[in-house]
Amino acid sequence: MSTATATGTLTPCPILIGGEWSTPKTATTTKVYNPSTGEVIAETPMCGVDVVDAAVRAADAASLDWAETPPVDRARVLFRYKMLLEDNFEELARSVTREHGKTMTEARGDVRRGIEVVEYACGAPELLKGEVLENVARGIDCDLIKQPVGICAGICPCNFPALVPMWMYPLALACGNTFILKPSERVPLTGIRLIELLQQAGLPKGVMNVVHGGRECVDAILQHPLVRAISFVGSSPVAKYIVETGTQHGKRVQAAGGAKNYVFVMPDADFDNSVKGLVDAAFGCAGQRCMAGSTAVTIGKAADKLLPDLSAAVRAITLGPTDRDPSATMGAMISPQHRDRVAGLLEGSVKEGAKLLVDGRGAKVPAYPNGFYLGASIVDHVAVGMTIAREEVFGPVLNVMRFEDLESAIEAANKVNFGNGACIYTQSGKAAREFRHRIKAGMVGVNVGVPAPLAYFPFSGWDYSFFGDLHLQGREGVMFYTRQKVTTWRWFRYGEGDVWHKEK
DSSP states (O other): OOTTSOBTTBBOOOEEETTEEEOOOOSOEEEEEETTTTEEEEEEEOOOHHHHHHHHHHHHHHHHHHHHSOHHHHHHHHHHHHHHHHHTHHHHHHHHHHHHOOOHHHHHHHHHHHHHHHHHHTTHHHHTOOEEEEEEETTEEEEEEEEEOOEEEEEOOSSOTTHHHHHHHHHHHHTTOEEEEEOOTTSOHHHHHHHHHHHHTTOOTTSEEEOOOSHHHHHHHHHOTTEEEEEEESOHHHHHHHHHHHHHTTOEEEEEOOOOOEEEEOTTSOHHHHHHHHHHHHHGGGGOSTTOOOEEEEETTHHHHHHHHHHHHHHTOOBOOTTTOTTOSBOOOSOHHHHHHHHHHHHHHHHTTOEEEEOOTTOOOTTOTTSOOOOOEEEESOOTTOHHHHSOOOSSEEEEEEESSHHHHHHHHTTSSEESEEEEEOSOHHHHHHHHHHOOOSEEEESOSOOOOOTTSOBOOEETTEEESSOBSHHHHHHHTEEEEEEEEEOOSOOTTOOSSOOO
């Protein structure tokens, strides 16, 4: 029976070591909630050093054989996996909705974008091709090959239970590495189901392992001498800790952090599409994503044209239990503590002089009073220096900042430490070109509100939004999960006994 199917009152939350699922006995567990109702649906075991070591040993035992498996055979496993993901697509989306709270449409997008990474990883034979140059000097050739790094680990956040794990392990496996996945302790159930399907696709035992836990578990991964590479997605302070600690212990690390993403709206913008783009960017997934367009930067008279329709669209957002009400267009927050933090930032913005144009703090879902709900909010007249202008909110809040010209707006945006995404709505090619050239962000959108790249491009955050050298996804992902070996060749003479040649 699938571990993602409830038995009794709680859904099982096992670990996977050496191809075998088991439920460890740990001193502590973390409750997993259905945010829509506030019900506890599972308990995540908080594993320690001993469980992590067992998982690493299992990965090590499987490492050599998997590395020697031809890339085409690894790709065939991933292709079978891709088909199983398609067959179980709706089940996976329902799992995401149940444990995270995002809408089914958003959950389907979560799963779909993950499957696209698997599709990309199926190209392993092409992605892993090397390079060769004949006659780098007379009679000397040089070639480059890509080999696996070894044992890799992925440490995941709560906001994308399907996509973020699949940012990591499909490419790592395609490149010939073994893997240890640590899903977020808040949303472990989708990750477990993803790996069950991977087993069904024929992945050999020990190649993929799953552990659960908090800081003790993470530190054990960071410090284990056999782990060679670590992928992380989460908040910027933790990302900074991950990269500093991992590199101190000799690991290769990629760590994606938080963001403060700006959506510029010029006076010549298509305002109907600008409103639609801003609503999706700011309030999709209840704002709980690192690509959330959390700040609308209006230029000149753009605010006067934008805000009436934008406010009406935000007030029309329907809050509700996304796992049982298909009419709900926004779901609950991941936890009551996080909901209260975001509400506190709204209160603080008013005290600092901003104006609450739409206040979502009073929003209720009467049928589910224990759900972790916070309505969508718009904060107008946000000024540079305000707390809500500096910090990542990670909730259903849209700041509005007003500038007289594009120059001063870009200058203000570039002073923020983060550098994930930035967008502009305009019909001016010159304005778009100036924005694209000068804005300090790794992912840029022109008349696109959420410029998250597809699987074959890197998720290329800058500055305080990313720590490391090689990003997730795309060819940078392949480079992260491989080591390059360069061989320089020279042969002085034919071998003894070679009679089919004529010496020159």
